[in-house]
Amino acid sequence: MSSSHLRRIAAMLTLVVLATATACSSDEADATVAVTGTDDGCELARDELDAGAIAFEFTNEADDVNELYVLRADGDVVSEVENVTTGTTRTLTVDLVAGEYEVRCKPGQTGDGFATPFEVSGDGGEAAPTPEREIAFDAVEFTYPGLELEGITAGQTIRFEMTNEGTQQHEFEVIDPDGAAVGEVAAMDPGAEGGATITFDEPGEYTYQCILVDPATEEEHSALGMTGTFRVGAA
Numbered sequence: 001m002s003s004s005h006l007r008r009i010a011a012m013l014t015l016v017v018l019a020t021a022t023a024c025s026s027d028e029a030d031a032t033v034a035v036t037g038t039d040d041g042c043e044l045a046r047d048e049l050d051a052g053a054i055a056f057e058f059t060n061e062a063d064d065v066n067e068l069y070v071l072r073a074d075g076d077v078v079s080e081v082e083n084v085t086t087g088t089t090r091t092l093t094v095d096l097v098a099g100e101y102e103v104r105c106k107p108g109q110t111g112d113g114f115a116t117p118f119e120v121s122g123d124g125g126e127a128a129p130t131p132e133r134e135i136a137f138d139a140v141e142f143t144y145p146g147l148e149l150e151g152i153t154a155g156q157t158i159r160f161e162m163t164n165e166g167t168q169q170h171e172f173e174v175i176d177p178d179g180a181a182v183g184e185v186a187a188m189d190p191g192a193e194g195g196a197t198i199t200f201d202e203p204g205e206y207t208y209q210c211i212l213v214d215p216a217t218e219e220e221h222s223a224l225g226m227t228g229t230f231r232v233g234a235a
Contacts, residue, residue, distance in 0.1 A: 029055035037066040042105035042114040052124030055093040060084040062107035073100035097125035131159035139170035142224040149230035157199040177204030
């Protein structure tokens with residue numbers, strides 16, 4: 001197995017841990033809803049949910065490995081679970097306030113996948129912190145022009161806005177000093193724009209990367225230079 005594939009598997013396992021650890025456990029959920037991923041769809045049992053901690057029980061019925069995203073209406077990733085093998089069920093629990101959302105399944109963990117919208121209503125849930133700063137940058141093969149990460153301190157919430165100026169899909173993933181993913185701008189097509197709001201809870205050295213695979217070399221973008229580190233200072 002190549003080093004590229006090993007890095008990809010390690011990143012997937014990190015994101016699985018993130019999906020179960022960043023929110024609450026399924027035992028602490030206010031509601032549970034089933035999601036079924038197939039080869040050509042993403043089926044959500046209910047499309048109207050009450051605000052609060054919601055446990056999405058994701059069953060992969062596709063023939064290939066699958067992943068589940070919960071996204072806001074603006075495309076921001078709330079949370080995700082990756083590397084869900086055929087026949088496996090994983091629970092992703094997230095705290096949602098009132099608004100419009102979607103679940104997105106990606107069989108094969110590539111491409112746009114299949115999305116199903118849903119609505120959350122009521123007074124429950126905890127709103128995301130207001131960003132204190134915005135960082136806008138581009139993504140190309142194989143770097144992030146304009147990405148300026150100096151001066152971030154622990155406790156700050158930063159809004160990242162990325163434009164894909166390249167010729168293939170790119171993403172922007174942030175890993176904390178303990179190796180856990182803390183947020184990402186999801187993979188997007190050339191010409192698209194997207195963002196993510198990330199709170200940096202602790203000081204230390206963070207990593208950013210794109211771990212999509214370049215079809216020409218079959219190497220991850222990070223192995224081709226689309227990665228780096230930055231330091232978050234003490235508050």
